[in-house]
Amino acid sequence: MKKWDVFELKLKGKTDGNPFTDYEICGEFSNENEAKTVSGFYDGGGIYRIRFMPSFEGEYNYKIYGSFSDKTVTGSFDVSGADGCGPIHAEDTAFEYADGTPYYSVGTTCYAWTCQPQELREQTIETLKNSSFNKLRFCIFPKHYDYNYRDPVMFPYEGTPVDNSGIDKFSFSDYKPDNAENKWDFSRFNTEYFRVIDGCVEALRRLNIEADIILFHPYDRWGFSKMPCWADELYLKYMTARYSAYSNVWWSRANEYDLCGYKAADDWEHYAQLVTKKDPYGHLISIHNCVKLYDFSRDWVTHCSIQRQTGDKELDFIPSWLEKYKKPVVIDEMCYEGNIEQDWGNISAEEMLRRMWKVYILGGHPGHSECYFGKDIWWSHGGRLYGESYKRFGFLHRIMTECGSLHTVGYMESENHDGSIRLRYFGEHRPAFITMKLGDARYRIEVIDTWSMTVDDRGSFSGNVKIVMPQRSGMTVRMRKE
Amino acid sequence: MKKWDVFELKLKGKTDGNPFTDYEICGEFSNENEAKTVSGFYDGGGIYRIRFMPSFEGEYNYKIYGSFSDKTVTGSFDVSGADGCGPIHAEDTAFEYADGTPYYSVGTTCYAWTCQPQELREQTIETLKNSSFNKLRFCIFPKHYDYNYRDPVMFPYEGTPVDNSGIDKFSFSDYKPDNAENKWDFSRFNTEYFRVIDGCVEALRRLNIEADIILFHPYDRWGFSKMPCWADELYLKYMTARYSAYSNVWWSRANEYDLCGYKAADDWEHYAQLVTKKDPYGHLISIHNCVKLYDFSRDWVTHCSIQRQTGDKELDFIPSWLEKYKKPVVIDEMCYEGNIEQDWGNISAEEMLRRMWKVYILGGHPGHSECYFGKDIWWSHGGRLYGESYKRFGFLHRIMTECGSLHTVGYMESENHDGSIRLRYFGEHRPAFITMKLGDARYRIEVIDTWSMTVDDRGSFSGNVKIVMPQRSGMTVRMRKE
Numbered sequence: 001m002k003k004w005d006v007f008e009l010k011l012k013g014k015t016d017g018n019p020f021t022d023y024e025i026c027g028e029f030s031n032e033n034e035a036k037t038v039s040g041f042y043d044g045g046g047i048y049r050i051r052f053m054p055s056f057e058g059e060y061n062y063k064i065y066g067s068f069s070d071k072t073v074t075g076s077f078d079v080s081g082a083d084g085c086g087p088i089h090a091e092d093t094a095f096e097y098a099d100g101t102p103y104y105s106v107g108t109t110c111y112a113w114t115c116q117p118q119e120l121r122e123q124t125i126e127t128l129k130n131s132s133f134n135k136l137r138f139c140i141f142p143k144h145y146d147y148n149y150r151d152p153v154m155f156p157y158e159g160t161p162v163d164n165s166g167i168d169k170f171s172f173s174d175y176k177p178d179n180a181e182n183k184w185d186f187s188r189f190n191t192e193y194f195r196v197i198d199g200c201v202e203a204l205r206r207l208n209i210e211a212d213i214i215l216f217h218p219y220d221r222w223g224f225s226k227m228p229c230w231a232d233e234l235y236l237k238y239m240t241a242r243y244s245a246y247s248n249v250w251w252s253r254a255n256e257y258d259l260c261g262y263k264a265a266d267d268w269e270h271y272a273q274l275v276t277k278k279d280p281y282g283h284l285i286s287i288h289n290c291v292k293l294y295d296f297s298r299d300w301v302t303h304c305s306i307q308r309q310t311g312d313k314e315l316d317f318i319p320s321w322l323e324k325y326k327k328p329v330v331i332d333e334m335c336y337e338g339n340i341e342q343d344w345g346n347i348s349a350e351e352m353l354r355r356m357w358k359v360y361i362l363g364g365h366p367g368h369s370e371c372y373f374g375k376d377i378w379w380s381h382g383g384r385l386y387g388e389s390y391k392r393f394g395f396l397h398r399i400m401t402e403c404g405s406l407h408t409v410g411y412m413e414s415e416n417h418d419g420s421i422r423l424r425y426f427g428e429h430r431p432a433f434i435t436m437k438l439g440d441a442r443y444r445i446e447v448i449d450t451w452s453m454t455v456d457d458r459g460s461f462s463g464n465v466k467i468v469m470p471q472r473s474g475m476t477v478r479m480r481k482e
Numbered sequence: 483m484k485k486w487d488v489f490e491l492k493l494k495g496k497t498d499g500n501p502f503t504d505y506e507i508c509g510e511f512s513n514e515n516e517a518k519t520v521s522g523f524y525d526g527g528g529i530y531r532i533r534f535m536p537s538f539e540g541e542y543n544y545k546i547y548g549s550f551s552d553k554t555v556t557g558s559f560d561v562s563g564a565d566g567c568g569p570i571h572a573e574d575t576a577f578e579y580a581d582g583t584p585y586y587s588v589g590t591t592c593y594a595w596t597c598q599p600q601e602l603r604e605q606t607i608e609t610l611k612n613s614s615f616n617k618l619r620f621c622i623f624p625k626h627y628d629y630n631y632r633d634p635v636m637f638p639y640e641g642t643p644v645d646n647s648g649i650d651k652f653s654f655s656d657y658k659p660d661n662a663e664n665k666w667d668f669s670r671f672n673t674e675y676f677r678v679i680d681g682c683v684e685a686l687r688r689l690n691i692e693a694d695i696i697l698f699h700p701y702d703r704w705g706f707s708k709m710p711c712w713a714d715e716l717y718l719k720y721m722t723a724r725y726s727a728y729s730n731v732w733w734s735r736a737n738e739y740d741l742c743g744y745k746a747a748d749d750w751e752h753y754a755q756l757v758t759k760k761d762p763y764g765h766l767i768s769i770h771n772c773v774k775l776y777d778f779s780r781d782w783v784t785h786c787s788i789q790r791q792t793g794d795k796e797l798d799f800i801p802s803w804l805e806k807y808k809k810p811v812v813i814d815e816m817c818y819e820g821n822i823e824q825d826w827g828n829i830s831a832e833e834m835l836r837r838m839w840k841v842y843i844l845g846g847h848p849g850h851s852e853c854y855f856g857k858d859i860w861w862s863h864g865g866r867l868y869g870e871s872y873k874r875f876g877f878l879h880r881i882m883t884e885c886g887s888l889h890t891v892g893y894m895e896s897e898n899h900d901g902s903i904r905l906r907y908f909g910e911h912r913p914a915f916i917t918m919k920l921g922d923a924r925y926r927i928e929v930i931d932t933w934s935m936t937v938d939d940r941g942s943f944s945g946n947v948k949i950v951m952p953q954r955s956g957m958t959v960r961m962r963k964e
Contacts, residue, residue: 335911339912340914341913341914341915341916342913346911346913347911347912411825426825428830428833429825429828429829430821430829431821431822431825431828432822432823432855434823471821
């Protein structure tokens with residue numbers, strides 16, 4: 001057992017009535033540095049599980065109790081040094097792992113990947129393993145939307161879905177659920193559905209990829225977006241009990257909350273309080289918009305999670321969002337590379353890469369996805385990547401790691417925290433040369449080609465300098481104080 | 483003599499004292515449809531000139547009088563049918579020539595071309611002749627700025643300029659005028675300087691290119707941006723007397739008025755009233771900004787003249803400007819194609835073309851220029867064009883003429899006045915196909931490649947349609963009702 005790994009106990013318990021609602025299972029975990037009380041959950045077949053993430057090394061004692069069983073279980077286990085860096089938290093406008101390592105997010109999105117067949121899920125993991133992404137956004141509930149008309153392999157509740165036959169899967173986006181009824185028991189989870197998600201979250205954890213879990217979303221024909229309040233609450237308690245012990249979990253309260261017609265403004269606040277209260281580790285939590293940004297100044301919001309699509313114009317607001325909210329800004333959606341019909345999914349690799357760099361230069365954390373038309377589309381199903389931008393994100397992340405978090409000092413010009421490194425990103429601008437007045441200070445100047453992934457060291461300079469530039473788009477100049 | 487041509491009388495007059503300020507010359511021109519009183523001007527060497535633009539066919543009578551001479555001169559001339567379409571005016575948010583022909587502006591800028599040697603000016607005219615531009619912005623006063631440190635071939639006033647030796651012409655933009663004195667007599671124009679401009683304006687007129695004359699600008703080491711008020715007024719009276727009779731004249735009260743530190747807000751209003759009062763033909767008049775837009779709702783403003791540079795993000799405001807001001811919107815500056823150091827002059831041909839189309843689709847009139855580093859730069863000196871975007875403007879203008887003025891009906895989707903033509907511009911988006919629901923109406927659908935300049939007629943459709951698209955940037959789809 002290592003620090004920040006998942007400690008799990010599997011216990012038999014009562015099965016009379018409805019074990020999802022009728023019984024509780026609670027655990028107290030303590031060592032000399034911390035003491036936490038956590039909830040367990042029912043996992044079907046008479047099995048209850050309780051998960052705990054230790055944040056310290058050394059011996060832990062635990063006591064498991066609750067109405068699920070007439071017995072109290074106690075025990076202890078040893079925790080040794082960590083393999084990973086631990087869960088991430090926000091430090092002012094930056095992210096940091098628990099061990100102090102800075103985290104620079106290079107995200108992607110596969111909304112419905114956990115609902116796909118096992119083979120496809122495995123391919124997704126394989127693709128991620130060979131990529132440089134360190135965050136993946138995905139939904140818990142299945143997705144109903146263009147290119148997403150096939151049923152998920154399973155459903156999250158016991159019951160039967162609306163009949164799906166006769167839907168033209170790759171047709172116009174005009175499908176409206178008919179009156180055929182979904183028949184769900186929202187008080188009984190399909191535990192197999194969640195065991196699949198357990199595997200997905202754990203696989204991501206092993207790859208050091210943050211699991212940005214989207215709790216609600218509006219793209220639904222099965223009724224999961226309009227459950228009664230008690231069912232929403234039961235679901236959130238189940239989710240926090242089941243997943244809080246994974247160090248890589250982030251809570252995204254919604255995808256496009258402003259399109260979730262069945263939830264009122266107060267509901268979001270209420271559900272946020274619930275998640276925050278039930279998550280013993282204080283995982284990152286935010287909420288993603290379609291058009292209207294959520295009020296990120298709320299106490300429970302740890303970072304901004306933002307979608308911007310019309311052109312890239314609104315990315316320029318990143319510095320003002322940083323200033324306003326004093327929290328990290330994650331741009332999860334700013335159009336995706338691809339060739340599908342919808343404008344949000346058909347920009348070129350060059351344009352995707354340009355926006356990724358732009359977000360970093362402006363002080364934010366960029367997010368990608370890919371929508372090449374075909375049987376499976378990465379943005380929703382996962383599977384394979386066909387584009388060209390993602391191949392260049394490892395290089396972007398390397399530069400992020402070398403330079404650190406940035407704040408803007410001019411248009412498309414940024415500095416790191418102590419001003420020892422300055423980056424100027426040229427984007428669509430292609431000067432034949434640039435000039436700089438360095439004064440007495442001495443700088444190493446490098447010309448970085450974000451597409452070709454080269455760093456051209458031009459040497460050490462002071463005074464007035466003229467640097468000949470490649471006349472191509474997507475160049476960055478890095479100046480390092482010597 | 484043809485309608486809308488320049489009728490000119492050259493008369494000898496008094497030379498005692500200062501003929502620029504001591505005498506007046508006035509002309510009354512009338513035929514059965516109009517009667518106008520216009521001012522003449524002194525052109526040096528004892529010669530006074532008076533110019534008139536007839537707006538009707540038939541016989542005109544004139545009477546020239548004033549303190550410049552003890553004699554009154556009368557006469558008449560015949561005016562036959564026009565060669566051109568006459569001066570342009572604004573009709574709601576569109577432009578129209580006097581004969582009713584719509585005008586779709588495809589502009590360019592050569593700020594200081596009239597100050598260049600004759601050979602270069604002739605080359606500029608030759609370049610324009612082989613281009614599709616129908617508007618040229620330029621300054622009357624010489625320009626002092628990066629790449630513009632050489633003296634003009636002449637100066638607009640009698641006197642001597644500040645010593646210009648020792649200026650590094652293509653160096654940093656840190657040159658500040660020293661204390662060496664400019665010695666000008668602002669009451670005595672250098673008439674040779676203005677005769678050169680006469681030739682330039684006339685050459686443009688013959689090419690059906692509007693002369694968008696910039697009356698003031700801030701880039702100055704000679705003091706023309708900070709003349710006393712009486713000198714500004716004398717200059718504006720001289721300009722209107724000299725150039726109002728050219729049908730192709732537009733008045734641009736300033737380039738970057740908000741950087742003209744020596745003029746107060748009231749000055750601009752005062753000078754506008756003066757120009758409007760002294761111009762007998764009501765030529766188009768506006769004022770160009772650097773950052774802060776002028777208040778285009780002022781009565782005297784005939785159209786919006788706008789600079790936007792940071793990305794292309796603010797172009798999206800065009801529909802709201804049209805709505806707010808109910809006047810045509812001309813985007814004179816939105817970065818230029820080129821490779822110079824400054825970001826406003828180094829975007830690619832593809833990006834320049836994209837912005838030109840975007841402005842048209844959004845209901846505005848786009849403006850180009852070009853800044854390829856070299857001895858002469860089109861943006862300021864004129865000369866040759868080296869880029870790739872301008873070659874595609876004839877095609878853009880053809881589409882403008884075929885479709886007419888547009889108003890937006892969706893994001894990057896616009897209709898002409900009666901809804902019979904709809905254009906959807908894809909810019910950086912490259913869908914593999916698009917779908918449309920045409921209902922019972924029948925449309926001809928064409929896929930327009932703005933870069934390759936092809937119009938691919940896909941046929942006539944109604945109902946639900948799927949159109950396969952080239953997976954390239956810069957595509958437009960045109961739907962014409964049949």
